[in-house]
Amino acid sequence: MTTRLSDGNTRLPVCDILPxxxxxxxxxxxxxxxxxxxREMLAARSGAVLEFWTDGxxxxxxxxxxxxxxxxxxxxLAFLNQEDPSQIDAIEGLKNRLKESA
Structure with a gap:
């Protein structure tokens, strides 16, 4: 499995989120x-996106x-942050935005 940041940096940015x-x-x-x-939507907010590319x-x-x-x-990560891992409000917003692009 390979990993890379979308902005080409090797250091992780300091931000609210890292998609x-x-x-x-x-x-x-x-x-x-x-x-x-x-990725573009999220990178605009966070400054970088972490991508894992699988191999096999x-x-x-x-x-x-x-x-x-x-x-x-x-x-x-949800447990570390004392969050409910089943909460999906952000995912529903993303789905609506993707529907608009189709």
Whole structure:
């Protein structure tokens, strides 16, 4: 798995949020476009976006690597911040914005 910051820096910025994207080079074109729109919106607010690009021999191997990493990180960070990991207000707002772009 490779990691990079969208702004090319190697140091993490100090900001309110640091969006994390889980990416695969074989994502469908529509998914790639949606990810880029979302990344641009979030980078404008946070200054940088962290992207994890999976690697693996099979589609299923790459999928499970990202699913497990994303789920573990979300729940772990929510617990560290004493937040409810099931709260999805921000996700609903993102979905509405993506619908407008279609």
């Amino acid at each position: 994390v994207f889980l990416r695969d080079s074989e994502d469908h074109l529509r998914i790639q476009i949606r990810a880029e729109i979302t 021999e099979t589609w299923l191997e790459r999928l499970w690597t990202l699913v497990l990493l994303g789920d573990y990180a979300s729940v772990y």
